[in-house]
Amino acid sequence: MSDSISRREWTLATLGLATPAELAQAWQHAHEAAAAPPAKLNVLDPEMAREIEALTSRIIPSDGSPGAREAGVIYFIDRALGGWQSEHLPAYRRGMTEVQALRTRMFPNSSSIAALSEADQDRLIAAFDQTPFFSLLRTHTAFGFLGSPAYGGNRGGAGWAHIGFEDRASFSPPFGYYDAQALREGGK
Amino acid sequence: MTAKFRPADPVDFVVIGSGAAGGVVAKELSTAGFRVVVLEQGPYLREKDYSHDEIHFATRQGLTNDIKRQPVLYRATASDPAVPRKAVGYGRQVGGGTVHFAANYWRFHESDFDERTRFGDVPGSVFADWPIRYADLEPYYAKAEREIGISGLAGANPFEAPRSGPYPVPPLPVKSSGVLFDQACRKLGLHSFPAPMAILSQPYRGRGACTHCGFCSWFGCEMRAKSSTLVSVIPVAEKTGRCEIRANCYARKIDTDKRGRVTGVIYFDERKREIRQRAKAVVLCANGAESPKLLLLSKSNLFPDGLANSSGMAGKCLMWDNTFGVNGLFEHPLNEFKSVKVTRVAHDYYRSDPKRGFYGGGGIDARFGGYPAGFAIGGLPPDAPRWGAEYKRQLAEYFTRTMMVAGHCTSLPVESNNITLSPDVKDEWGLPVMVVTFRYHSDDLKTQQWLRLRMIEILEAAGARKVWGGPGADPGSTFHLMGTCRMGTDPKRSVVNPFSRAHDVPNLYIVDGSNFVTSGRQQPTATIQALAYRASDHIVRSVRG
Numbered sequence: 001m002s003d004s005i006s007r008r009e010w011t012l013a014t015l016g017l018a019t020p021a022e023l024a025q026a027w028q029h030a031h032e033a034a035a036a037p038p039a040k041l042n043v044l045d046p047e048m049a050r051e052i053e054a055l056t057s058r059i060i061p062s063d064g065s066p067g068a069r070e071a072g073v074i075y076f077i078d079r080a081l082g083g084w085q086s087e088h089l090p091a092y093r094r095g096m097t098e099v100q101a102l103r104t105r106m107f108p109n110s111s112s113i114a115a116l117s118e119a120d121q122d123r124l125i126a127a128f129d130q131t132p133f134f135s136l137l138r139t140h141t142a143f144g145f146l147g148s149p150a151y152g153g154n155r156g157g158a159g160w161a162h163i164g165f166e167d168r169a170s171f172s173p174p175f176g177y178y179d180a181q182a183l184r185e186g187g188k
Numbered sequence: 189m190t191a192k193f194r195p196a197d198p199v200d201f202v203v204i205g206s207g208a209a210g211g212v213v214a215k216e217l218s219t220a221g222f223r224v225v226v227l228e229q230g231p232y233l234r235e236k237d238y239s240h241d242e243i244h245f246a247t248r249q250g251l252t253n254d255i256k257r258q259p260v261l262y263r264a265t266a267s268d269p270a271v272p273r274k275a276v277g278y279g280r281q282v283g284g285g286t287v288h289f290a291a292n293y294w295r296f297h298e299s300d301f302d303e304r305t306r307f308g309d310v311p312g313s314v315f316a317d318w319p320i321r322y323a324d325l326e327p328y329y330a331k332a333e334r335e336i337g338i339s340g341l342a343g344a345n346p347f348e349a350p351r352s353g354p355y356p357v358p359p360l361p362v363k364s365s366g367v368l369f370d371q372a373c374r375k376l377g378l379h380s381f382p383a384p385m386a387i388l389s390q391p392y393r394g395r396g397a398c399t400h401c402g403f404c405s406w407f408g409c410e411m412r413a414k415s416s417t418l419v420s421v422i423p424v425a426e427k428t429g430r431c432e433i434r435a436n437c438y439a440r441k442i443d444t445d446k447r448g449r450v451t452g453v454i455y456f457d458e459r460k461r462e463i464r465q466r467a468k469a470v471v472l473c474a475n476g477a478e479s480p481k482l483l484l485l486s487k488s489n490l491f492p493d494g495l496a497n498s499s500g501m502a503g504k505c506l507m508w509d510n511t512f513g514v515n516g517l518f519e520h521p522l523n524e525f526k527s528v529k530v531t532r533v534a535h536d537y538y539r540s541d542p543k544r545g546f547y548g549g550g551g552i553d554a555r556f557g558g559y560p561a562g563f564a565i566g567g568l569p570p571d572a573p574r575w576g577a578e579y580k581r582q583l584a585e586y587f588t589r590t591m592m593v594a595g596h597c598t599s600l601p602v603e604s605n606n607i608t609l610s611p612d613v614k615d616e617w618g619l620p621v622m623v624v625t626f627r628y629h630s631d632d633l634k635t636q637q638w639l640r641l642r643m644i645e646i647l648e649a650a651g652a653r654k655v656w657g658g659p660g661a662d663p664g665s666t667f668h669l670m671g672t673c674r675m676g677t678d679p680k681r682s683v684v685n686p687f688s689r690a691h692d693v694p695n696l697y698i699v700d701g702s703n704f705v706t707s708g709r710q711q712p713t714a715t716i717q718a719l720a721y722r723a724s725d726h727i728v729r730s731v732r733g
Binding site: 168176179180 | 364523561574
C-alpha cells in the first residue's frame, strides 16, 4: 500500500492537474486508509472465530495466492459484528449453531469445522450454501477481502491485488488495453 | 465574509435545499443583491471528509439520506402494505446529490418538451407536453454548463438540440469501455459521442482537473474536480456576504399568513431546536421527494391539503430512474475502475417511435460497473459459482475485463405513483415519514426489454466474450426524483407555473426535479439546473420590476 502512490505519480499530478494541497490531502487519506487496525478479536471468542475462518477460507481459498485467511477476513467480520454490522451478531450465533449441527450429522466423528479436510469442508458448505446465513457470510467475506484495509480485512491490499484493483489518488491514460491500443493506432 | 442573519429579521429569501437547484438559486439570488438563508438537512462537508472507503460511501451510501433516521416506506400500489425500504434516495449534505453523483450531464432534446404532441396519448398515464420549449431553456443550459463547469464536445452528438456555444472544457480522455463502445457503434451504424460530464478535464475557474482516481459515483471528489454546487456556485454565493448556508437544518413547515402568503420557514437546527426564519419569499429546492413532502407537511386552514396544493397534484406523478445495466466480458483488461464512470454515450434510441407499438426510448452509455467488494457480491454472471476456487479465479478474471452498458429509459408520469405522508410512522424529528407508491407503466417495462436487446447488440458488436444482465423484476430505488410538483399552465392540473412559481402562492417558488413533466431519458441534473437558473432569472426580474 505504501508504494501505491509513487513519487513519480505524485510529481506528475502536481504539474498540471490538481493543486498540490488537494493532492497532498488525498495522499494523506490513502495512507490513513492503509494503516490497518491490529489483528485481534473483540467480539467473537477464538474458537468460534476459528470455525468461521475455516468457512471463509473455503469461500475464498488460499490456492497459490492469498485468500480470505491471509487477508484477515475473520478480523473484518469480528470488527463488523462489533460495530456497523452488529445487528447480524445473533444471526451468526444461530447460523453457526446450525452449521455445527449439520457437521455432526454429516461427519459424526469430526470435532470441528476447522479440523475437517478441505474436501469435507466443501461438502459441508454445499449443504447450506442456499441459506440466508451463507449469503451473509459470503457478503462479509467479500467485504473483508475487498473492502478498505481500515476495516481490518484486505490486509496489505491482498484482495485488491488479487483482482487487479489499485487504490490511488491518480492515474494517467491510457487506463486499459483497448484505449492504449486506440492511442497507438491513432498515433500511426 | 460569511453572512449571519437573525431568524426574526426577514431575509429576502429562504432557499430550502442546497443541491443541484438550491445551490444555483442561492448563487443567483445572492449575487443579484438579495439576502439569502439556505437551509440544508445534511452537514457541510469538505474534501478532508471524503475518502475511497467503498463500504462507507458506496455500500452504505454515506452521502445520502439515512433511513434509520428518516425512514421511507414503499408500496407498489395504494392497496399494498407500505414497508420500510430506501425506495427514494437523495444526497444529504451541502451540495446535495451533486456531491456524490456520477456526474452525467445531458441536456434534454427538443422533442422532450412536446413529446405528447409528437407521439400522442399514452393510456394509463398523464403524459403531457411541457409548458416551455427547449428554446426557452437553452440559454440556461448554456449558463449552467459555463458556471458549473461541464466537460464535453459540442456537435459530437448528431441528435443533440441546437446549442448557443461550446462546452467550457473538452471531454475527458476516453476509457477502454468508450473505445469498445465507439467501435461497436461504428459497426452498427450508431453514433457514439464523448459523454458530457460535470467533471473537469482541465483546470477551470480556480479548480483543478480530474486525476482519474475512479471514485466518482457515491463519493465526494477529493480533488474538487467534480462540479458539484458545493465547489462551483455555492462558494460564489458565500463570497457575496449575503448568503448564509445553515447546515444540519431540517425544514418542517413553510409558514403562511392570513392572506396565504409565505412568511418564513420553521426548521429544526442541528440540536433539534425549532427555529422560525422569517423571509419575504421562499424557494423550495428540496428535491422531487422532499419538496412535496414539505408542502404536504405545511397544511393550514387556508391550505388544508398542503401548501400550494389546490390542484391535489403535489406529490403525484413521481417518475423513476428507469436505468439498468448489461455487462460484457472482454479478452484484455479494461481497468474500468480508473477515471470517470462514463466516457461514451449514444442517443440513437432516444426517440420514441410509434412503430415499436409502445411509448419510450433511451440513452445508452458505456461505463464502469462496480467497486471491488460490490463486484464480488453482484458483479459476476448469474451462472458463476458463488464460492470456492473457481469463484476466486473468476473474480480475478472478470473485475478488470468487464464493462457495463447502461440503458437510461423513460418513466411515464402516472398519477397513482406518488409521495404521501405516513399516517403513523415518524422520523427521528417526530415528522411523518414519506410513503412512496410506485409501479412502472407497462410501456416503461416494454422500453426496458426493447432497449436491452439493443444494448446486447452493442456488447456483441464490441466483441464481448460473454454478455449478461438486465433489468430486475423490482424497480429497486430511485435517486432521480422527478415529477411531483408538475409545471403547467393549468392551476387545476399542475403545482407550479412555467417559471416554477407556485400557482397558489405568489411568493413561493418550487424548483428542482419535481417540476419535470416528463422524465427525458434520465440524467436530470442539467435540466434541474437550467430550470433553477431560469426561475432565478424570473425572480430577479419580477422583484426588480
